[in-house]
Amino acid sequence: MRTLLVTGGAGFIGANFVLHAVNHGLRVINLDKLTYAGNLDTLAPLQNHDGHVFVQGDIGDRSLVTSLLVKHRPAAIVNFAAESHVDRSIDGPAAFIETNVVGTLGLLECARDYWRGLADAARDTFRFLHVSTDEVYGSLGADGKFTETTPYAPNSPYSASKAASDHLVRAFHHTYGLPTLTTNCSNNYGPYQFPEKLIPLVIQKALAGEPLPVYGDGKNIRDWLFVGDHCSAIRRVLEAGRIGETYNVGGNAERENITVVKTICALLDTHRPLTDGRQRESLITYVKDRPGHDRRYAIDSSKLQRELGWRPSQTFESGIAQTVEWYLAHQPWVQRVLDGSYRMERLGA
Structure with a gap:
């Protein structure tokens, strides 16, 4: 059984990848610091599974990382570990530099020596x-898409810290020969996403009949990628990607934020109507825009499609319908996040 060391494997994308990898016959050593966004509830299906070993720890703890590499002899490292919420990076950028830059450096040095x-x-x-983001490229105008050669122009402390980590990965390949791969993805959505992000936040507030906050005029555009498609792309890059290369991963699903919110409202009105008969679009409330809010992201993933044969399996319409259905069916998971109880208990590992 091929072994991977996955870092940040209790977060949203990382945990989805761990579930995906184990389901496809891989053995995963899962290292996660368990900050607020790390949720072992997500990994409950793997409790006592021989293909999954969870270790609580920091990617910046070099002695721990080295011991895991020596003990488990992984064939690859997949690095999801990152602070990733833009609003939190605006309020407190230091944690983002510590994890996304300093932590990644420590992980790279351990990987090189191993x-x-x-x-x-x-x-x-x-x-x-190394799993990264399209936000490192900055903001697009009305036309064009980000390619792997788009110059970096990060506009938030979060995206600046991810850009720095991308540069470190590139440098370790070119300086030391470390066989690296980098993926830059568009906005992910799907099961197990922490409910501070747009889609799960809107789902929960709309279910409760609460105001639905939308930044600015709601016309900021993102390319939406279903998390399951992202996981399959990462596995494909890991299998066949060219060493030292970067691959953009997108969902071919550009939508204005306001369109995303209205789509969720319509789905919930169908599946779970409000008792007072109100349409949930009436709950939309425009709020002051986020500082430095990038206007548009769009990913050109043609390199990944051309070289490795990957395609997204979900349209936005099919993916968002599955996502809404998942949240409706997993309210206990959501409530444990909202009341904080997910942090009070730890699964056996």
Whole structure:
């Protein structure tokens, strides 16, 4: 059974990838610091599973990372570990630099030293895959899409910290020969997303009949990627991506934020109407825009599609319908996040 060291594997995208990887026959050593966004409830299906080992810890703890590499001998490292919420980065950027830059540096140095000590065959096949974001590219106008050669122009402390980590990964490949891969993805959505992000936040507030806050005029545009499609893309890049290359991962699903919110409202009005008969669109409330709010992101994933044969399996319409249905069916998971009880208990690992 091929072993991966996955960092940040209790967060939204990381945990979805861990579930995906184990389901596809991979063994995962899952290292996560369990900050507020790390949720072991998400990993409950893998409790006592031989293919999953959870370790609570920091990617910046070099002695811990080294011990895990020596003990478990992974064939690859997949790095999801990151502080990722833009609003939190505006309020407190230091944590983002510590995890996304300093932590990634420590992980890279441990990976380099481990890789150098591998036997020839294992060294040739080892990979370090770094998961990043389209936000490193900045903001687009009305036309065009981000490609892998788009110059970096990050506009928030979060995206600046991710840009720095991307540059470190590139430097470790070019300076030391570490066999790296980088993926830059568009906005993810789907099961198990922390309810401070737009889609799960709107679902919960709309269910409760509360005001639905929308930044500015609501016309900021994002390319939406279903998290399951993102997981399959990462696995494909890990299998066949060219060493040292970057691959953009997008859902081919550009939507204005206000369109996303109205779509959720319509789905909930169908599946769970409000008792007073109100249409949930009436709950939309425009609020002061976020500082430095990028206007438009759009990903060109043609390189990934051309070279590795990956395609998103979900349209936005099918993916958002599945997502709404998942949240309706998993309200206990959501409520444990909202009341904080998910942090009070830890699963056996």
